[in-house]
Amino acid sequence: MTWFENVDKIKFEGPKSNNPLAFKFYNPEEKINGKTMEEFLRFGVAYWHTFTEDLSDPFGVGTAIRNWDKYDGMDRAKARVEAAFEFFEKIGAKYFCFHDVDIAPEGDSLRETYQNLDTIVDMIKNYKKDSDVKLLWNTANNFTNPRFVHGAASSSNADAFAYAAAKVKKQLEIGKELGGENYVFWGGREGYETLLNTDLKLEQDNLGRFFHMAVDYAKEIGFDAQFLIEPKPKEPTTHQYDFDAQSTHAFLLKYGLEDHFKLNIEANHATLAGHTFEHELRYARVNGILGSVDANQGDPLLGWDTDEFPADIYSTTLAMYEIIKNGGLGSGGLNFDAKVRRGSFEQNDLFHAHIAGMDHFAVGYKVASQLAEDQVFEKIIDDRYASFKEGIGKDIVEGKADFKSLEQHALNLGEVENKSGRLELIKATINQYLLNAYAGK
Ligand code: XLS
Ligand code: CA
Ligand code: CA
8 A cells, every 4th residue: 555656755856856746855865064965964753733733724624635534533544654654754754853743642541542543543553663764753732632721731621631641651661662752841822812811920830840750750761852842922822831041041050950851943933933943943053952953934914823944044054053163963863843825735735845944954064154155254253252252352351350350441441443244245255155056056
């Protein structure tokens, strides 16, 4: 049985190819800095957007045409596993990610849900035996079901807190069973709609308690995956507690969780927070908490979490620059938390979309590697901050200055002389690198 009949394994054909089912820029075997693109980029497929998503939106029903939808319930869940492994092989992604509810339907009770999960997890385990595809991360969906209407770990209802804990416990066990390399917490409803009925302190303290319990349980069962929190400022709640990288970092520090968590940075969540993708990556990188990436993009005209496939090579270049400077993503990867548009309802669009995403990150990777090799930004930044390498600047950095010595320095200065920031030149240089990368090929 094959689920994608008209598609063979996607190959690299180079920038001149017109074949919609071929990579133009992503060459898995090409080496950059001693590593193949495949090894460095660690692409992941998001189970929910690729196999579970029906492309419905708040105003319209699903449009997706999927072979596996001729079944329902557990039969459909099993068909999806078959289709998923065929897709992973054909697109050549080595990782995948899922929520509990993506892989198996919820039963009438938590016990029945567990049974459904166990059946599917056994099946995935079997498929994994004949494949080198690995689990990048799994997670518990503690936001869709009405039981989480007031939140999960930050719910006003202790029973919802307990139910959420049970679901995470089960996913930690499954992560261990499937050799998951990371485990993600995205606080879908961990936030509030209004302060008028919210005990903000209790909710955040409970969230801290919940994360500690998760850390303890993972330790107890010997599950040593990297824990990741995925920041997002809003949607579905008005205010989400893991607002952005910086506020999540503050939360981790406040609750003594900093040794156990890194961040999963999503491009679209960055823009919802009013930041660039590279801002969130940079903040996480320089603070040693960049763990993994949800590779997508938003639509600045809409301002929702549209989860589009990455197509902006300027953005993928700056993102890959941060990832290169981070020394790669460690156990993390580039997970396409992205869905095809509602109008792209044919099954093959799933291939076109992933090819585009992989190609655009490959371009970004190549250009960013060249920028890093030529030390383009390093030179600019070194020069810009040169005043901190000698004299009074060096004293400031080394903690040898105080207000009295600074005043003395200022009194003798005359006036402060600044140098140009040269932003236009910098942008033109980036474009030059982008345009030159494939020139003549
Ligand atoms: C939703 C999030 C979600 C997480 C995993 O906006 O991106 O899909 O990645 O729960
Ligand atoms: Ca995400
Ligand atoms: Ca998202």
